[in-house]
Amino acid sequence: MIRGGTCPRCRTGEVLAVLRLPRSWTNTSGSLVRGTRDVLLCAACDADDPLAGPVVTYFAVHGRARPQDAALLAACLLRWIAGARPAEPDERALRAEAEAWRRGDL
Numbered sequence: 001m002i003r004g005g006t007c008p009r010c011r012t013g014e015v016l017a018v019l020r021l022p023r024s025w026t027n028t029s030g031s032l033v034r035g036t037r038d039v040l041l042c043a044a045c046d047a048d049d050p051l052a053g054p055v056v057t058y059f060a061v062h063g064r065a066r067p068q069d070a071a072l073l074a075a076c077l078l079r080w081i082a083g084a085r086p087a088e089p090d091e092r093a094l095r096a097e098a099e100a101w102r103r104g105d106l
C-alpha cells in the first residue's frame with residue numbers, strides 16, 4: 001500500500017508506504033498462529049534512513065506518485081522493502097507498563 005494516514009510512531013508524519021509481512025508463532029497450546037506485521041515508512045521518522053530516504057524525498061518533491069516515475073518509484077520502494085524490518089518491541093517500555101499495571105496505575 002502506498003500513502004495513507006498519520007504515523008502512529010510520531011503522530012505527525014504522513015505514512016508513505018506500508019509493507020505487510022507474514023508472521024507466525026506457536027501459542028501456549030502448541031498451535032501455530034498466523035498473522036501479519038506491518039512496517040511503516042513515515043515521511044518524518046524515516047527521512048534520514050538511507051533506504052527510506054529516497055521515497056520520502058520523492059514524495060516531498062512531487063507530492064504524489066506520478067505515472068511517468070513508476071519505474072523510479074518502484075526501484076526506490078524495492079530498495080526500502082529489501083532492508084525493511086519490523087520494529088522490535090521496547091522491552092523497557094513493556095516492563096514499565098507491566099509494572100504500572102501491577103501497581104494499579106493503569
Ligand SMILES: [Zn+2]
Binds near residue numbers: 010011042
Ligand atoms: Zn513517524
